[in-house]
Each structure stands twice: as structure tokens, then as C-alpha cells.
Amino acid sequence: MRPRGERRIIALADGGFDLLEAKTAVGVIRYAIDPVVAVVDQAHAGKRASDVIGVGDLIPVVASVGDALALHPDANTLLLGTAPRGGVLPASWRAQIVQAMRAGLDVINGLHAFLSDDAELAPVAAAAGVTIWDARRVPDAHRVADTRAHALPATVILTVGSDCNVGKMSTALEVDALLRKRERTSVFVPTGQTGIMIAGWGASIDEVISDFTAGAAEDLVMEAAKVAAAADDFILVEGQGSLVHPGYSGVTLSLIHGSAPDALILCHQATRTQIRRYTLPIPSYADLISIHRALTAPVKPAPVIAISLNTHGMPDADARAAVARATAETGLPATDPIRFGPDALVDAVEAFGRARANSR
Amino acid sequence: MRPRGERRIIALADGGFDLLEAKTAVGVIRYAIDPVVAVVDQAHAGKRASDVIGVGDLIPVVASVGDALALHPDANTLLLGTAPRGGVLPASWRAQIVQAMRAGLDVINGLHAFLSDDAELAPVAAAAGVTIWDARRVPDAHRVADTRAHALPATVILTVGSDCNVGKMSTALEVDALLRKRERTSVFVPTGQTGIMIAGWGASIDEVISDFTAGAAEDLVMEAAKVAAAADDFILVEGQGSLVHPGYSGVTLSLIHGSAPDALILCHQATRTQIRRYTLPIPSYADLISIHRALTAPVKPAPVIAISLNTHGMPDADARAAVARATAETGLPATDPIRFGPDALVDAVEAFGRARANSR
The missing domain is CATH 3.40.50.720 (NAD(P)-binding Rossmann-like Domain)
Incomplete structure (x- = not known):
């Protein structure tokens, strides 16, 4: 090839x-x-x-x-x-x-x-x-996650979503790129076929046998931690699926518990009200945040620190209103990293990293 | 063979x-x-x-x-x-x-x-x-769950747990057996190798590729619904893992969203305080119940209706105290179905089934 x-x-x-x-x-x-x-x-x-x-x-x-x-x-x-x-x-x-x-x-x-x-x-x-x-062929490593990624020096950030195809990969790529532009050491961790094709490594974790999916996510983060090894480095993990997706939620939870993030960026497509291809409503930002808090708290706490919106196809004024509404409803920084640039997300990630370093 | x-x-x-x-x-x-x-x-x-x-x-x-x-x-x-x-x-x-x-x-x-x-x-x-x-070899069906098990006539009960190996399979088997003794139509749905060996059918869902794990769980419930087809019938699904298990939580969530239970029985080993083989504490009953509520509510609400305790090795007085404490902390019926019989659990399941039928 x-x-x-x-x-x-x-x-x-x-x-x-x-x-x-x-x-x-x-x-x-x-x-x-x-x-x-x-x-x-x-x-x-x-x-x-x-x-x-x-x-x-x-x-x-x-x-x-x-x-x-x-x-x-x-x-x-x-x-x-x-x-x-x-x-x-x-x-x-x-x-x-x-x-x-x-x-x-x-x-x-x-x-x-x-x-x-x-x-x-x-x-x-x-x-x-x-x-x-x-690109979806996965290594034949049959390893159960063992929390080895729970206490890395670098700050691990995972993008999570209200649904599939809302911008989790793009958000992780945009944040990673701007962190590197700001001269931070940052590694993007690909967990799906597109991310793998872009970055040239990774594993399509939804293709892994479910007993070992969290283990595969853990292995990817450990690989990234060889490069992003210091306390002021960052690891940006590409999210998959959604905790509220009836078909793929298990992949999402395996990724959350296996990659053991320190913080989450919640991604959402601003115009979407239902899970795509299903008739289930997407919960509010507040409910999505509390669902993620409920699932991370008992294994490794990871707060949602910012909202990344996909406002594709919306008039600019509507996109700005959607961003403002996300911040108003959550008290968190929000932006569309493609339309407005990822600065607000990266500012939140860097601030979180500093606070984490100070508390250790 | x-x-x-x-x-x-x-x-x-x-x-x-x-x-x-x-x-x-x-x-x-x-x-x-x-x-x-x-x-x-x-x-x-x-x-x-x-x-x-x-x-x-x-x-x-x-x-x-x-x-x-x-x-x-x-x-x-x-x-x-x-x-x-x-x-x-x-x-x-x-x-x-x-x-x-x-x-x-x-x-x-x-x-x-x-x-x-x-x-x-x-x-x-x-x-x-x-x-x-x-027995772990799974069918090569690659099907994403599509919520087809969301509105079956029969009442679907899933056992969930605070950890692995706490009694989820035994509880489902004991409840299923007593329901049938009470002349109800009930089908036990095996989701792991032991259940499969006991019942002679089923699928080891932790062996399924994670994208399709929820779909495999859905298929099993649909199979059971051919026999347990009426509104006063029951389907007892064998749980796997735990939502708070760092290695297997994704399997658990796939099973919850794929099998689409109407209600849950929460299983716990009374003396266990940490996730086995990990140093993570097991959350309180109240926290476990609210974690399950958070994850079922957006896809298909399924309340915890009873607590099944594994009190193996405890003196009888301690076992009774553990059962009483579970009820005091949750307001739910509780028992050890092996030590004290599953009647309290089956009473709760039948009462839930009646209430569900009346509300439809």
C-alpha cells in the first residue's frame, strides 16, 4: 500500500x-x-x-x-x-x-x-x-480492562455525545490540533475507522468483542501516554456512540470506563431532537450531563467541562443562539469548533489541566 | 454429543x-x-x-x-x-x-x-x-439493536448487579422456576455460557462484537417472546457484569438497552464492598438504583423492583440482618433466593406485572 x-x-x-x-x-x-x-x-x-x-x-x-x-x-x-x-x-x-x-x-x-x-x-x-x-480489523488482544489508565500524568479528555455522528471525532481532532498549535504536547487517540485512516494508527473499538472493548480502549490510551507522558500533556480520545443510543451505548460505556478520562467534552448536533433512526428523544443537556456523571463517578469521576455543538446548516444567528443556549443551560463554555473555531474548548481543556495539576 | x-x-x-x-x-x-x-x-x-x-x-x-x-x-x-x-x-x-x-x-x-x-x-x-x-461461540448475526423488544406483551425482567458473580443468573433461574411452579408462563433467557449449558439455548453476549451486543440481546428476548407471548407471561433475562465494573460495564449496558426490560432485580453479594479484582468500592444501594435509573430512563424506563442478596457463608442472623438492611435502605422487597427462597422476589415480579397490565 x-x-x-x-x-x-x-x-x-x-x-x-x-x-x-x-x-x-x-x-x-x-x-x-x-x-x-x-x-x-x-x-x-x-x-x-x-x-x-x-x-x-x-x-x-x-x-x-x-x-x-x-x-x-x-x-x-x-x-x-x-x-x-x-x-x-x-x-x-x-x-x-x-x-x-x-x-x-x-x-x-x-x-x-x-x-x-x-x-x-x-x-x-x-x-x-x-x-x-x-481499517476496522482489530488486534486479537483479548484483555479485560484493569484500570491501568486511571492515574496517568497527562490529562485525558474524551469526547462524548448525545447521539452518533454529532462531531465527537472532529471535536477531538480540532482540540488536539489547536493544543499542538499552542505548543502543548497532545495526542489524538483514534477509536473508529475514520480516525484511524486520518491518524494512521488506532483501533476500531466497536469491532472488538464486548468483554474486551474497555481493554482495547485502555490499550490505546496507554499507547498515547508514551508520547503524552508529562503532567502538562494532553490525550484527546475520539468518542463513539452515546450512552443514550439503544444500539451502541455499550461501546460508549466500554470506551468511557476503559479510556478513563479525567474530563469530558459533550458533543451535540444543535438541530437534532431524536436519536437518529430511532424515535427516542435526546435528553436535555442537564440530563445528559447527569447521566455521564452517574456512570463515571463510581469508576473514575470525569466532569463534562465544555459543550461542542455541530451547527452545520444553521443560519449564523441561529448557530450563535444555540451556542448561547448551551452555555445558559449548563454554565459551561460552548462553541461550534468548525464554524467558530475550537478556542473556547481548548481554553476549557487547558484550564482543567492546570486545575488538575494544582490539585495533585 | x-x-x-x-x-x-x-x-x-x-x-x-x-x-x-x-x-x-x-x-x-x-x-x-x-x-x-x-x-x-x-x-x-x-x-x-x-x-x-x-x-x-x-x-x-x-x-x-x-x-x-x-x-x-x-x-x-x-x-x-x-x-x-x-x-x-x-x-x-x-x-x-x-x-x-x-x-x-x-x-x-x-x-x-x-x-x-x-x-x-x-x-x-x-x-x-x-x-x-x-458454548461461548456466538451466531454470526451482525445486527444493531432497533428497539424491537420495547413493547412486548410479556413482562421482561432483567437481573442486574453490583459486580460480577453476585447471583444474577441464579436469581433469574430461581424466579423463573417459581413463576412456573405458580403456573405462570415464564422463559429464562440465558446470556452467558453457564446459563446456556443449563437451558440448552441462548448466546454468550460478552463474546459478541460490541456494535452488535445489544442486537444479540434483543434477538434472545424476541426468541423468548415466541413462548412467553401473552400479557401475563414473563421473560427472565440473565444479567451480565455490572454498570460499575471497569472491564465489563459495556456488556451490561448493551444487555440493558438491547433486552429492554420492564423492570430490574438488583443483585448483590452482601459481604462484598469492592469490585472483585479491583480496588473500586461498590456504591450504595441508593446509588446503584439511581445509576440504573439514569441509564434506563432515556431509552426505556425500568425501575429496580427488588433486591436479591447472595449471603453465602454468612451466619443466618447476619444474612437476615443484611436482607432487612437492604429493604430499609431501599424500601424494596429483598431476600436471598437460595437461602430463604425466591418468594419475595416472585411476589414483587407478579405485582409489577399486574400493575403494568392495568396501566396499558
């Missing part, structure tokens, strides 16, 4: 290229060091990525992998950028994946279904001499 | 035959329909099972599988009855398992390590014509 820094990526997002569905494509477009040269989605063919998702100014959306290759013959990597519910490979994608591999493209796959185990696709990759990287 | 009802079991529990470690052996001795004819544990060889664990009056504890076979040549099944932390097969057991298989015994294995995949043991089983049943 071409190393990071040498990839030119076609992102296959057919049938789901929007902010909610194409989380991986959006994350890689926004944060990875390798360029996405085209996005494949029939429904939006002819547009630019920025028309659809607000980032990726110059990236054309085309109707097929064939069109993308015609436009960018130097593309060398195909990214499966949509993570459909359950993670199964859509049948309609197979022909396009085969076409890309035969054209010499490596494949980066973020789905639950492992393409390197696929009876049809694996032989095609071998014959074409290209590599399939299944 | 010999069918249930025709097995004569040797339980291999070497190095760990006590109430805390040999959970599977104890559960099978107490609840399965097939007899355990001998327990293997060098440390307790010469005793009776009842000397060590308080049940299994006539079952000898012997030093080796060879001794067990000499005593009971008609034994036909070897049970790996200890579930060591992490579930890995102790190296010292291999020779004894080989010996048993060569003597014609089937193997029932509750460990994480699958013996039917084992490069040494699987060929021995094939050559000997015996069967290995890996």
Missing part, C-alpha cells in the same frame, strides 16, 4: 454522500494529509464536494469509479467512505471496487465487512498486485 | 473450585438436569463438592480426570467449569482434556478459547469420535 503522504484518493460514497452518511469521506477530506481527488456518488454527480457537505472546495463528485479514473488517471487509492448501518458491503459497489483494483488502486475499507477476507475481492486484489487495508 | 438428559458429567475445575471461580460448575451442579458425577480439583481432592461450595452433597472432588474416570467409568461428558479471567485455556488442562476425549467423553467448553478451533485438541476429538461444544 502506498504510504501516507503519497496517496491520491477516490472516495466511493455512492448513495450516501451527505454529512450524516459519509462520515468517513468527510473526515478524510477535512483532516487527512492525502488529497481526495474525486468523490463517487450518482445522486450528486456534477457537483463539487463543497456543494454537498460544505468542505472539499475543488473536489468533483462523479457518477462512477470509471468517471473518476478518467478525470484523475493518477489516483492510486480507493476509499470506501460510507459506513452503512451494520457495515455490510452494498452489492452494487462490488463491480466498482473490482474495476478500481484492476486499475491498480489500493483499497482502504472502513466497513465491518473485511474485503481482504472476501472470496470475490481478495483474489482480484492479489492478481492486480494491490493492497486492501481493512 | 449426547443429548441433555443423557449426560454424566465430570467437571474440570482444577485450581479454581470455589464459589467465586467455578461459577459454571456450581450453576450446572445446581440447575442442570444432567448429574455431575465428579469434580476435578487437586486442591480439594478427597472432599465432597458440598464441603467446598455448599451444593452437590454426594459429588466427590478428585485430583485428576484419571481418578474421576476410575471412580465413574460411565461418565460421558467433560465440562470445563471454570471461567478464568480472559477465558484462556490453562496449559495444565490440555493433557487431561486429551485423556478424557480419548476415553470417549464429549467436551462442553465455557471458555473464550474455542477448543473446536484448537490445533491440538480438535484432531484428538475427531480421532476419538467425540464432540466439542464451545
